[in-house]
Amino acid sequence: MLAQFVLFDGFDPLDVVGPFEVFSAAGMVTDQVSAELVAPDGPGEIRSGVPGVSLTAAASLNPDRADLIVVPGAAGSTPPPDRNDLTDEEREATVPAILGRTLTTGLPALLGKALAAPRTTVAAVCGGSLILSMAGLIEGRNAATHHQGLGMLGASGVNVIRARVVDDGDLVTSGGVTSGLDVGLYLLEREVGPKIALAVEELFEYERRGVVWRDLGPAPASA
Structure with a gap:
């Protein structure tokens, strides 16, 4: 894989390093997994949103x-949406x-x-869902993102799920930045198996948080 x-x-x-290290660690205990960092324009150094x-x-x-x-999200500023006094430079440095x-x-x-x-x-992971939604690729699909981006995600026609991880088949999304380890x-576990996933979980001394949402079972009754 x-x-x-x-x-x-x-x-x-x-957003990148958490899940990348999960799969890199898996590659050390099984030959079924390999992981690589990629970019649309090919090999090369890519600047993150964190200086340096x-x-x-x-x-x-x-x-x-x-x-x-x-697909990761972005690192940048998140000023209140009603703030309209940003300079062009400040606006270009915002996550959106x-x-x-x-x-x-x-x-x-x-x-x-x-x-x-x-x-x-x-x-x-995190705002990566917004890239997919802004590109018009996941309209009508179930997805999660960082809590600050849920409104934008819903406005693009996505069925927003407030969950740590959302499994919608060939689309799996997650919430804020630390959810990269969870997803x-x-x-x-889903693609390779629980034995390998448990070995990596134990190596990292990290336990996954929250229920993975899937479109299965009855919905809760309205209060």
Whole structure:
């Protein structure tokens, strides 16, 4: 299983590193898993949204090769939505602006191709769900994101689920930045098996949080 972790200018490092390290650790205990950092434009150093922090993409994002593609959110400022006195420089450094700039790259087309591929799963951490929704790729789907982005996610036609991890088949999304570990371990269990996932969980000394939401079973009665 090849898992590709997407980098783009302004990405949030923890969104990437958490689940990437989960799959990298799995690759040390089984030959069924490999992980690589990728970018739409190919190999190279990519600046994160945290000053002084960059990661190096080892390959191009390639839905024809990947079994799993993980999309992070962005690291930037989050001023109140009613604040209208931002300078152009301040506005360009906000999370929505950083995420919006990904739409001018080759990323949306590649993610669309991945979602159309029958054997590929696309996962998103935090604001990565917003990239998918802003690109019009997950309208009508069930998804989660950081609590500050739930309104934007719903406005794009996504069925917003307030859960730590949401499994919608070939689309698996998660909440805020620390949920990257949760979604990474869940995907490892789902795709490779619980024995490998438990081994990594024990190595990291981390227990997954929350219920993974799936569209199964009865809905709770209204209060």
